[in-house]
Amino acid sequence: MKAYVLHGINDLRFEEVDKPEIKANEVLVNVKAVGICGSDIPRIFETGTYSFPLIPGHEFAGVVEAVGDEADIKWLNKKVGVFPLIPCKECTSCQNETYEMCSHYNYLGSRCNGGFAEYVAVPVWNLLELPEQFDLRQAAMLEPASVALHAIRRLDLKQESTVALLGLGPIGTIMTQWLSYYGVKKVMATGHREEFGEVMKQTADAGYCFANAHEVDSVSWIKEQTGGLGADIVIDCVNNSESLSNCLECVRPGGQILMVGNPHGDIQVEKKIYWQILRKQVTIKGTWNSSFVHRDDDDWHMVIRACEEGKLKLLPLISHEMSFEELHKGLDVMREKKEYRNKVMLVSET
Ligand SMILES: [Zn+2]
Ligand SMILES: [Zn+2]
Structure with missing residues (x-):
């Protein structure tokens, strides 16, 4: 063969x-x-x-x-x-x-x-x-x-949860379909390619928002979208030092962060950002396979x-x-x- x-x-x-x-x-x-x-x-x-x-x-x-x-x-x-x-x-x-x-x-x-x-x-x-x-x-x-579904099922998810997804790509677009499947109304995704945003709107929910991370600051955009509070759930599909900092900054107090992407190098977080884990009493979850x-x-x-x-x-x-x-x-x-x-x-x- x-x-x-x-x-x-x-x-x-x-x-x-x-x-x-x-x-x-x-x-x-x-x-x-x-x-x-x-x-x-x-x-x-x-x-x-x-x-x-x-x-x-x-x-x-x-x-x-x-x-x-x-x-x-x-x-x-x-x-x-x-x-x-x-x-x-x-x-x-x-x-x-x-x-x-x-x-x-x-x-x-x-x-x-x-x-x-x-x-x-x-x-x-x-x-x-x-x-x-x-x-x-x-x-x-x-x-x-299945990997995308497994990730979503790790969350404590409600229909009224506000969900931010950083790094919309192949797995992320399927995750947004599962969010829609579970009836989540507010999803804010950022990424580097508009095409993924289009696929998300076409296959998940036309009302989900996408912002190009080359053009907007992800953290301010998500804060703006949530009335300054931050998102209930932030999903990190990038997984580098910058994206983890962004997650910690744009998650609301008492919120959840879900780590999905595979890291390509060491991840470091500044002390003042790390503090957000404690002060906001954040739940950080991993998902695998x-x-x-x-x-x-x-x-x-x-x-x-x-x-x-x-x-x-x-x-x-x-x-x-x-x-x-x-x-x-x-x-x-x-x-x-x-x-x-x-x-x-x-x-x-x-
Ligand atoms: Zn694979
Ligand atoms: Zn075994």
Whole structure:
């Protein structure tokens, strides 16, 4: 089969490799759509994967082409979504079914072979059965949509909460859709690209406001929007020293801050800003990955249902649709940041 194999940092080769052999409890998924995640960029070009050679790609969906000896035959020819985290099922987090915090997990696309390939071996435990008509490009976005939902569910959220989101980008735009899903009326987002603001208005709520962070001072703008008080909830999708300071300055007393973005360096806060955590008695929350526990109310099943009900619109997030052969072009779009890009998706015909 054809696959993109990472042989070392910044050494991704499109080559012919053996089709994966499936174990008894695995199925062979023929990948039909795979998205490039923001985290794939540093993984491929800066930090590398846990071992080499390895096939990256963790946002994928496809059709089951073969099933292992112990796998239920019902999966054969089924369209499936894939939860990429393979938990150890032994640690305390796993015993509590908070697999996203597993301390010895495996991961399709960063610790074992993932979706930038024609075929992937996937444990049955990680499969999500999809409705017959489900669009597989949409299915390849179940992961970021679940990550966004997981983040929102960490909050103590009310419909009348005022929510500020700093750094509106791919995950942020999905988060605004979930805020709208939960009936939140006032959302103020800042970012560097107007296009994300447009996507938010189109897919979440036309009444949500966007300000270009190149043109306004985020803190004053949010204060202005909230009558000088500050927002009940501030979501940090940037996560650097400046954004954390901004969060602490524009959150209202007694408010919540949710940390979503991955930091790229150390984060420092001035003493007078740090003091706001204490004086305002702020609650700071983190979020990591998403929850998948084979129940109707876990993040992944909620995403599938919301897509089916038309309450979550993922297809408008695809800014670049490419063929499976064009991964390098897609990675360039993501890296160069010259043009607007939201979800870059590779779609396979075979
Ligand atoms: Zn991802
Ligand atoms: Zn575990």
